[in-house]
Amino acid sequence: MNVAAVLSIGTELTRGELVNTNASWLSEQLTLLGLDVRAHLTVDDDRGRVADALRQLSEQADVVVATGGLGPTTDDLTAEAAASALGVPLERDVASLDAIRRRYAERGRALSDAAAKMADLPAGAEALSNLVGTAPGFAVTLGRCRCFFLPGVPVEMKSMFREGVRRTIGSLGAAGTFQAHLRTFGLPESEVGARLADLEAAHPDVTFGYRASFPEVEVKLLVRGSESAEAARDRALALAGEARARLGEAVYGEREDSLAGVVGQGLRDARLTLALAESCTGGLVGEMLTSIPGSSDYVLLDAVTYANSAKTTVLGVSPEILRAHGAVSAETAIAMAEGARRLAGADLAVSITGIAGPGGGSDDKPVGTVWLALAREGGTVAARHHLAHDDRGRVRIHAAYLALEMVRRHALGLDPASGPCERTQRERREH
């Protein structure tokens, strides 16, 4: 398998002012193209150190993808460093210069010397067009290593990789590579791993990756070394099917899916409208759902009733219920969901009331206690969870996922008040 390395250039990176998201994005792309990414190197804007880094990586790898240092300012030195590593002069690339001039003209600006400098590429380099920005990229061969130089701005880097680099690199990678990617919610990472242990043991040549991106767990199955892309794809998808069978309803989607997106699509498909009544999640559930274009078709209302008085005046939760059972109780959750459903005239309503912390807990109702309810035609179901996180943000996010999960389970015809893992759930009620 061919070896790849990623070089990131910029003092803003070595000083820690920016997180290097380019290196991880490029590494995933290169891995999916069948290359073995062995190293990332990040260096500051120093011509000598950039040239040294290039020489070093080109001895270790078959492909280097570098980002950054292609712009018009004096600390953009990548082309000079590459020319120095190659032992060639810079030459002005006419086509790149024209493209830069056109882009400046579109914005009503004349071409400056600094801007023209962006077209100075190492002699013999292949220019790479920048379709979304100004600085051109380029590719050179250093020793036996093909080196690609892309802008540091992520949107420009990704566009240039997709349009001008991927095909070339793909022919250098192992063709038979494919990754299947499942998204799960409701099982702890250890349980996800345990359920797939037999599958992993039976397929030692497939890389099983588990990634907890709270509160989800992603599963990636990477097949490499198959005889063709189709064979890799077929094998990865067949294994993903077996993984789904073991993970059951915890799998809510694939790849770029989000739980809110899946729930929104489910509401749209079933022509159902939704109202929300949030307390401890403070609008997070509504925010997740309405981040999806077109969500105004099915999300009618989110009443974030933080104060008890708002629960009463907006949702009609009776002061007696609040007095007798407290704001965090089955009775209040049920009254909130039913009040929101009535108020909005929605098909479904979900409520969340809990103690996100750090204050507000008691022996009886410790921080992390959350009641959720789903109201629908025919009745309301409620569930109590204890989300034992030492962090207000995590309690809120976990509770918001549980609220979305109630809607997903309703749409699937499952009991909204249970789940694939009973670890956090303590009590169930119906009304």
Added chain:
Amino acid sequence: MNVAAVLSIGTELTRGELVNTNASWLSEQLTLLGLDVRAHLTVDDDRGRVADALRQLSEQADVVVATGGLGPTTDDLTAEAAASALGVPLERDVASLDAIRRRYAERGRALSDAAAKMADLPAGAEALSNLVGTAPGFAVTLGRCRCFFLPGVPVEMKSMFREGVRRTIGSLGAAGTFQAHLRTFGLPESEVGARLADLEAAHPDVTFGYRASFPEVEVKLLVRGSESAEAARDRALALAGEARARLGEAVYGEREDSLAGVVGQGLRDARLTLALAESCTGGLVGEMLTSIPGSSDYVLLDAVTYANSAKTTVLGVSPEILRAHGAVSAETAIAMAEGARRLAGADLAVSITGIAGPGGGSDDKPVGTVWLALAREGGTVAARHHLAHDDRGRVRIHAAYLALEMVRRHALGLDPASGPCERTQRERREH
């Protein structure tokens, strides 16, 4: 100035499954300790390549901070690689073994061979305690370079750096280093830079860093090479004062402040309660405010009235207003804010109604048109903005910031319906 490098170890990084946030965090810490961070290197879980990387970085730097590969699994090879680079054997560290055994016992688990292996450190290494996790870290001297090995889990890495490493490294850095850090909202990055250009020119030895973290712009002023830490601090803070004078009310805070936190503190200090009425932001403003512990003291209600019917039934916006002016209008924004204030019995109420896109725009009201209103005793003010972003998420975030900014401006005694930059604002109304 002493030179530092960061080494990150893990195939999950070189495959792109994780973004390397450790390297940027450590780099910022090392820079603030007065070291010159010149390189980050990331390598996969291969003993030989980790040892090579250590040898290489130890020749280039005075300090190396490495993360990852300290755990109990077979691909955790960092201690072996360090021993190999040093040419020494591994030796079991008794104190570390005891600490691991205690931690396992706390969780009711017996010490396994794999867990005990975490206490095997290069002979002569100094062990570093892990106060929040299990795997111990260690420090060794390779050639003339001091090398620190920390866990890859960010919370464990940060704790060990703060408790066991920072003081040692601080004595290696240049003492006279300090960074001032301002947070601004309301001015474009180019305008922030232009307003500070004279200051930057007058102080060429101070590093002025601008970082757009949408929709904010952060300003960092890094003073290095002063004769003492106090001198650096005094100079950085004096310059920050001059920067504040040039940026005016666009500066809302410092360092780890958030706009929602500043607004929440302002409400608490002034003993004011707040209600929100959101449409296009879908609960984002409430979510930002209630992410702060104790916010239930001042946020009474967030009515996210996505549907027109909810604007009417919940907030009492009259159907005539909606018919005559549309949901995105001064009249609707004002009626929403006044309805929310009345419903919640709050001192202040802010409303947001707009077109986040990608659909829903018209010639008259293009995507990005947003009306905001603030209702308070004595009257309501409203402002129209055009947020020309090609992205639904950006329109929502920008609008949420503008809503918080109205509250901040009210608390400061400024006109809530204006701002430091008139670029996006088009119209102002009072009621």
